Amino acid sequence: MKILVCISNVPDTTTRIKFVENKLDTTGIQWVINPWDELSLTRALELKDNNPGQVEAVTVAHVGPASAEPTIRKALAIGADSAIRINAEPHDAYFVAAQLAEVIKSEQFDIIMCGIESSDFNGSTVGSMIAEFLQYPSVSAVSNISIENGDVIITREIDGGKEILSLPLPFVAIVQKGIAKEPGIAAMRGIMMARSKPIKVVEPTDVEPLTDVVSYEMPPEKEACRFIDADKPGELIDILQNEEKII
Amino acid sequence: MSVLVYTENWEGKFKKLSYELVSYASGIAKMLDSSVTALSIGDVDDAELKSLGSYGASKILSLKNEHLRMLDSQAYTVVIGDIAKKLDARVIVLSNNNTGKALAPRLSVKLGAGIGSGVSKLPSSTDPFTVYKRVYSGNAFANVVIKSDIKIITLAQNSFEIVGTVNSAEIEHIGYDLEAGLIKTEVRDIHKQTGQLLLTDAEIVVSGGRGMKSPDNWGPLVELAGLLGGATACSRPVSDEGWRPHEEHTGQTGKIIAPNLYIAVGISGATQHIAGVSSSKCIVAINTDKDAPIFETARYGIVGDAMKVLPGLIEAVKSATTD
Numbered sequence: 001m002k003i004l005v006c007i008s009n010v011p012d013t014t015t016r017i018k019f020v021e022n023k024l025d026t027t028g029i030q031w032v033i034n035p036w037d038e039l040s041l042t043r044a045l046e047l048k049d050n051n052p053g054q055v056e057a058v059t060v061a062h063v064g065p066a067s068a069e070p071t072i073r074k075a076l077a078i079g080a081d082s083a084i085r086i087n088a089e090p091h092d093a094y095f096v097a098a099q100l101a102e103v104i105k106s107e108q109f110d111i112i113m114c115g116i117e118s119s120d121f122n123g124s125t126v127g128s129m130i131a132e133f134l135q136y137p138s139v140s141a142v143s144n145i146s147i148e149n150g151d152v153i154i155t156r157e158i159d160g161g162k163e164i165l166s167l168p169l170p171f172v173a174i175v176q177k178g179i180a181k182e183p184g185i186a187a188m189r190g191i192m193m194a195r196s197k198p199i200k201v202v203e204p205t206d207v208e209p210l211t212d213v214v215s216y217e218m219p220p221e222k223e224a225c226r227f228i229d230a231d232k233p234g235e236l237i238d239i240l241q242n243e244e245k246i247i
Numbered sequence: 248m249s250v251l252v253y254t255e256n257w258e259g260k261f262k263k264l265s266y267e268l269v270s271y272a273s274g275i276a277k278m279l280d281s282s283v284t285a286l287s288i289g290d291v292d293d294a295e296l297k298s299l300g301s302y303g304a305s306k307i308l309s310l311k312n313e314h315l316r317m318l319d320s321q322a323y324t325v326v327i328g329d330i331a332k333k334l335d336a337r338v339i340v341l342s343n344n345n346t347g348k349a350l351a352p353r354l355s356v357k358l359g360a361g362i363g364s365g366v367s368k369l370p371s372s373t374d375p376f377t378v379y380k381r382v383y384s385g386n387a388f389a390n391v392v393i394k395s396d397i398k399i400i401t402l403a404q405n406s407f408e409i410v411g412t413v414n415s416a417e418i419e420h421i422g423y424d425l426e427a428g429l430i431k432t433e434v435r436d437i438h439k440q441t442g443q444l445l446l447t448d449a450e451i452v453v454s455g456g457r458g459m460k461s462p463d464n465w466g467p468l469v470e471l472a473g474l475l476g477g478a479t480a481c482s483r484p485v486s487d488e489g490w491r492p493h494e495e496h497t498g499q500t501g502k503i504i505a506p507n508l509y510i511a512v513g514i515s516g517a518t519q520h521i522a523g524v525s526s527s528k529c530i531v532a533i534n535t536d537k538d539a540p541i542f543e544t545a546r547y548g549i550v551g552d553a554m555k556v557l558p559g560l561i562e563a564v565k566s567a568t569t570d
């Protein structure tokens with residue numbers, strides 16, 4: 001069984017987002033593996049460790065320019081066996097998914113894992129798009145994947161509970177909270193080993209994006225917090241009831 | 248040509264979010280001089296279906312098929328995609344909930360339709376078709392042009408006001424012959440609680456952080472949520488520690504919610520937490536530290552010890568509601 005984890009390269013989650021001329025101001029930004037994708041990779045590696053002989057390799061794939069290589073190296077340092085970089089600006093989700101689908105067609109993976117969203121564009125779209133391009137089944141809101149007696153068992157979060165599902169390979173899992181507890185750590189040995197692991201660079205196929213970001217806006221300015229005396233909780237309740245009219 | 252809205256049901260019933268979707272679709276239909284067709288898949292009775300008409304749907308398609316009891320993304324995409332083609336739908340609206348997130352991207356590829364996901368307003372223009380969406384986890388917004396002929400929108404929950412109309416909708420029961428072998432997911436087991444207020448549906452949420460100090464201190468927080476008819480939530484460390492169930496974890500890596508009122512108790516207001524609650528209409532913070540970042544996001548604040556402030560609020564709510 002071969003697992004592919006799709007990774008996105010995003011600003012660290014504590015970054016103060018700013019724009020210059022309608023583009024993200026990248027000065028001083030620390031780039032990281034999208035948190036969901038990092039957890040997804042962690043689970044993929046756990047599956048490999050826990051099922052020796054069944055999961056042969058974990059590969060990561062990324063659509064982006066060469067400047068994203070440190071993020072890819074980080075994934076290799078955490079433990080991925082190899083990486084594929086599709087050498088193109090990730091213009092929109094449709095474009096990115098089309099590129100990944102093309103790579104998957106030629107390399108053949110059994111489980112494709114994507115995070116529920118990327119913390120930059122918050123699209124929640126790439127994973128399911130890949131599945132439709134390839135006509136693979138897909139399961140969204142996946143909080144666990146395990147291998148039991150050779151079968152792949154998936155937990156899907158639903159409103160008020162969960163479903164335990166099984167489905168044939170290959171498939172795409174779009175993962176969320178629960179998939180792994182803590183992201184895997186790139187230890188010194190991993191970092192050393194990552195240097196010699198292969199990053200295959202693939203040129204993109206011709207795909208016309210379907211959307212364009214035309215401008216960015218900052219969230220509306222917020223008024224300063226109105227403080228209420230801790231000894232007068234009634235005042236707050238009165239405001240919420242009579243001014244805000246929300247209780 | 249029409250605007251198609253997919254209205255999911257829960258045990259045969261619609262929710263506020265279903266009516267938000269239909270209201271939104273009908274706003275778009277007005278801009279395009281078109282009409283709204285709602286699609287329901289599952290066992291929903293006619294009276295419930297008709298309720299969609301009151302928010303602007305002029306036609307309601309109801310498909311009941313036992314093979315579609317549970318969500319199979321691939322099969323649902325075939326069905327909704329075919330119906331969209333038959334209707335010559337120009338715009339397809341779904342919720343930005345788990346179901347919408349599972350289906351919209353597949354439909355996008357099937358129909359060659361660009362997506363605006365997590366959209367919170369009507370398009371600012373229909374030519375070019377420009378939608379407004381949350382990006383960078385709420386730290387910014389983007390105006391996105393969808394260039395394809397067909398557009399798909401997933402609407403952020405609680406972002407669009409329900410608008411009632413006096414439309415009377417026509418219900419059409421339709422069938423669908425599913426290709427054999429299309430459904431590949433097999434359900435082995437379901438664990439589900441029904442009847443409880445879901446965090447994502449709650450209009451009022453009372454949420455606790457590490458400042459609550461111990462899992463034994465949650466009594467007053469739960470009581471306050473109950474008195475207000477709301478749900479309870481928590482920060483990530485709280486669910487990681489097992490003080491509260493994982494379903495309550497809000498934030499970037501947990502649930503993203505947008506209630507009318509979010510009361511954050513003993514929560515510092517880390518960006519990753521705010522990412523999950525910044526779309527709330529009103530945020531109230533209770534924290535011992537007057538410099539806690541949560542007060543930069545909150546509209547109202549009380550500087551004080553949660554264990555003293557919560558009982559005071561409970562008393563105040565009780566006396567306000569008995570007045």
Ligand SMILES: Cc1cc2nc3c(=O)[nH]c(=O)nc-3n(C[C@H](O)[C@H](O)[C@H](O)COP(=O)(O)OP(=O)(O)OC[C@H]3O[C@@H](n4cnc5c(N)ncnc54)[C@H](O)[C@@H]3O)c2cc1C
Nearest residue numbers: 456457458482483498499500513514515519520535536553
């Ligand atoms: C990739 C990534 C993703 C993350 N995702 C999330 C996420 O989804 N959700 C999330 O919540 N966090 C997330 N975090 C963690 C986040 O950075 C913070 O660590 C976390 O939100 C802090 O939780 P807290 O506010 O409960 O605790 P703390 O930061 O410890 O804050 C406790 C607060 O309680 C106050 N306090 C103490 N005693 C009292 C008292 N008696 N009465 C009232 N107030 C009191 C303190 O002044 C303090 O402000 C993420 C982190 C990373 C790196």
